[in-house]
Each structure stands twice: as C-alpha cells, then as structure tokens.
Amino acid sequence: MIKISLKLEPLTSQAFEPFGDVIETDNVKHFSINAGTIERYHDLAKVDVGTDSGGRAIISMACSNELTELPAQVPVVERHPLGSQAFIPMSDSPLFLVVAEPSETVDAKKFHAFVSNGRQGINYRPGVWHMPLIALKTGLKFLVIDRAGPGDNCDEHYFDDVEITMHR
Amino acid sequence: MIKISLKLEPLTSQAFEPFGDVIETDNVKHFSINAGTIERYHDLAKVDVGTDSGGRAIISMACSNELTELPAQVPVVERHPLGSQAFIPMSDSPLFLVVAEPSETVDAKKFHAFVSNGRQGINYRPGVWHMPLIALKTGLKFLVIDRAGPGDNCDEHYFDDVEITMHR
Numbered sequence: 120m121i122k123i124s125l126k127l128e129p130l131t132s133q134a135f136e137p138f139g140d141v142i143e144t145d146n147v148k149h150f151s152i153n154a155g156t157i158e159r160y161h162d163l164a165k166v167d168v169g170t171d172s173g174g175r176a177i178i179s180m181a182c183s184n185e186l187t188e189l190p191a192q193v194p195v196v197e198r199h200p201l202g203s204q205a206f207i208p209m210s211d212s213p214l215f216l217v218v219a220e221p222s223e224t225v226d227a228k229k230f231h232a233f234v235s236n237g238r239q240g241i242n243y244r245p246g247v248w249h250m251p252l253i254a255l256k257t258g259l260k261f262l263v264i265d266r267a268g269p270g271d272n273c274d275e276h277y278f279d280d281v282e283i284t285m286h287r
Numbered sequence: 288m289i290k291i292s293l294k295l296e297p298l299t300s301q302a303f304e305p306f307g308d309v310i311e312t313d314n315v316k317h318f319s320i321n322a323g324t325i326e327r328y329h330d331l332a333k334v335d336v337g338t339d340s341g342g343r344a345i346i347s348m349a350c351s352n353e354l355t356e357l358p359a360q361v362p363v364v365e366r367h368p369l370g371s372q373a374f375i376p377m378s379d380s381p382l383f384l385v386v387a388e389p390s391e392t393v394d395a396k397k398f399h400a401f402v403s404n405g406r407q408g409i410n411y412r413p414g415v416w417h418m419p420l421i422a423l424k425t426g427l428k429f430l431v432i433d434r435a436g437p438g439d440n441c442d443e444h445y446f447d448d449v450e451i452t453m454h455r
Contacts (some may be wrong), residue, residue: 144348144428153419156353162435166344176344178332178373178410178432180312185324205346207430209377242346251321260312262375262430264346267330 125193125217125232125285130239138218138231138247140164142207142240164242166264168202174268181206181261183254190286193217196225196248197275202266206252207240209260214241215253217285221246227281234287248276250285293361293385293400293453298407306386306399306415308332310375310408332410334432336370342436349374349429351422358454361385364393364416365443370434374420375408377428382409383421385453389414395449402455416444418453 128134132141142163149158168174198221208214214235219226225248235241242264243249252261266272296302300309310331317326336342366389376382382403387394393416403409410432411417420429434440 142346142348144350149350151352152349153421156351156355156422157420158350158352159431160348160350162345162347164346166346166432168344170338176334176336176432177330178310178334178375179330180310180328181320182312182317182326182328183324184319184326187324207346207377209375252325253321254324263327264334264344264432 121281123227123281123283125230125283127215127232127234127285127287130216130233130235135233135241137220139203139244140242142205142242143238164205166203167245168266172201172268172270174202174266176264177267179263181252181263183257183259186255186257187253190284191253193250193283193285195275195277196250197273198246198248199265199272200246200274201270201272202245203242204265205240205242205263207262209262211237212256212259213237214239215285216241217250219248225276227278227283230283232285289449291395291449291451293398293451295383295400295402295453295455298384298401298403303401303409305388307371307412308410310373310410311406332373334371335413336434340369340436340438342370342434344432345435347431349420349431351425351427354423354425355421358452361418361451361453363443363445364418365441366414366416367433367440368414368442369438369440370413371410372433373408373410373431375430377430379405380424380427381405382407383453384409385418387416393444395446395451398451400453
C-alpha cells in the first residue's frame with residue numbers, strides 16, 4: 120500500500136488554473152450596472168457543457184447530510200468528461216478540493232489538495248479528476264452548475280493500492 | 288399620468304411559472320449522491336442561452352451598492368430576448384421582482400410584483416420583462432447565471448406616462 124499525504128493549500132485562482140476557475144469577488148475586476156446601484160463581477164467561470172454533445176447547463180443545489188473530519192481519506196475520485204461543474208457555497212464554508220488534471224489513467228501522485236477561504240466557489244474544467252463534494256458540517260448548501268444531456272458524463276476511480284489522505 | 292400600485296405577493300413556483308423558475312430546496316424532490324453524504328436538488332432552473340445564436344452560459348456575481356426603500360417606484364424594465372437570467376442571493380435576503388410575460392410592446396397593466404422568502408433564487412425566461420435587480424441593503428451578493436455571446440440581448444423600456452409603484 121502506497122501512502123500519499125496531501126497538505127491542503129490555500130485556494131487561489133493562479134494555483135487552481137490547471138483545474139478550473141475560482142468564483143470570487145475579492146480582488147476581481149468589476150463594473151457598475153443598473154445606474155450604479157449594482158456592481159457586476161462578470162464572467163467568473165467558463166461554463167462548458169458540450170453543446171456539440173447535446174448538453175445544456177442546469178442549476179441544482181446540493182446539501183450535506185454527513186460531516187467529514189480531517190484528516191480525511193480520499194477513497195474515490197471522479198471526472199465529468201462532457202462538461203464543467205461548479206460548486207458555490209451558499210454560506211461562509213470552506214470547500215475541500217483534491218484534484219488532478221484530465222488524463223486517461225489516474226496517477227495518484229498527480230493530485231493536489233486545496234481549501235477555500237469560505238467565500239470562494241470553484242468550477243472544474245471538463246475531465247478534471249476530483250474528490251466528490253464533502254463538508255465538515257451537516258446542512259450546508261452549495262449551488263451547482265453543471266451539465267445535463269445525453270452521454271456518460273461520470274467516470275469513477277477507486278484507489279486500491281494507494282491511500283490518499285488530505286490534512287491541514 | 289396613470290398610477291399603478293403593485294402589492295408584493297409571496298413568491299411561489301406556481302405563481303412565478305409564466306415568468307421562469309424559482310430556485311429553492313423547500314418542498315422540492317431530491318436524491319442522495321456521494322454514498323449518501325449529499326442530497327442533490329436536481330435541475331431547478333432551465334438555463335437557456337440560445338446556443339443557436341452562439342450564446343454560452345456564464346457565472347457572475349452582483350453586489351448591491353445602494354439601497355432601495357419601499358414603497359419603491361419602477362421607472363424602467365428590461366428584457367433579455369436571447370437568454371435566461373438567474374439570480375440567487377448568497378445570504379438570506381429577499382428578492383423584489385416586478386415582471387411581465389414576453390411581449391413586443393410593454394403594457395404597464397400586465398406587471399406582477401413578488402417578494403421571495405430570502406432563501407429563494409429565480410431564473411427569468413428569455414424575453415420576460417423585469418425590473419432591474421434592487422436591494423434593501425448594501426453589500427448583498429447575488430450569484431448570476433446568464434448569457435454571453437453575439438447579438439443585442441438587453442432591451443430597456445422607460446415608463447413615461449405611467450407611474451408603477453411596488454409596496455408591501
């Protein structure tokens with residue numbers, strides 16, 4: 120059994136760039152709309168739902184039933200080859216992310232771990248390997264923007280001979 | 288000057304159906320994902336960004352600079368003929384909505400006013416006439432999912448001889 124221990128790094132748009140977008144308003148350019156009453160932080164994430172494959176963007180919500188404690192094991196990762204997937208927390212709560220760039224076969228040594236500042240959302244590029252959504256509290260809500268449409272859009276990979284753990 | 292006074296009605300998915308979707312988890316069907324740790328409230332809003340017209344869905348944020356007090360006048364309404372537009376409050380804060388079904392010319396008598404329960408988001412169908420986003424507090428954040436792409440996707444209508452007011 121190979122053991123890999125991933126330290127959670129602070130989430131920044133620069134560090135996360137190979138995996139997708141960080142959705143945040145801190146230090147982001149913005150402009151006024153509605154006669155100056157509203158600031159718009161425009162086009163923060165590249166929603167890619169594969170319209171060539173008949174995909175369409177959908178808005179869903181996810182709510183946490185069960186908490187995870189840190190350090191936590193990562194027994195499975197998944198990818199959505201046909202579309203991007205965004206998660207935005209609806210309350211101030213950190214996102215825990217274990218990700219690797221798109222690849223045909225999973226290489227456990229290529230994963231990175233990030234923790235958000237609580238206000239950040241993220242958008243995975245199509246095909247990015249990632250740990251399924253977890254939460255450290257129950258009842259947390261996340262807005263989800265991803266793809267619906269024909270085709271198989273979820274591959275899972277279970278780690279057999281590798282134990283990946285993420286920790287603070 | 289014709290005066291129209293609109294009482295803010297409670298927002299429900301049934302009442303709002305001609306204008307779009309209500310994005311909420313209360314009394315909505317859901318199913319478990321991620322080995323039962325997460326409940327998913329699936330496909331709550333029809334994102335329609337006119338892929339025929341070269342549109343793509345984008346995720347943005349809006350933040351309120353200025354507050355509005357009730358009763359409030361509605362001097363202008365707008366529509367986005369090429370795409371839907373969703374607003375989801377990032378904190379518990381009501382949305383104030385003045386809407387009319389798609390039509391070539393604006394008829395001030397056809398407008399309805401709604402107020403959300405604070406946890407609800409909404410998604411306007413393409414072409415629905417609506418009051419621009421307002422807020423009763425400054426610093427409120429809203430997630431926006433709408434269309435980017437070629438074409439003119441914002442028509443405004445200013446009321447000259449009609450005074451529309453919304454009130455509780």
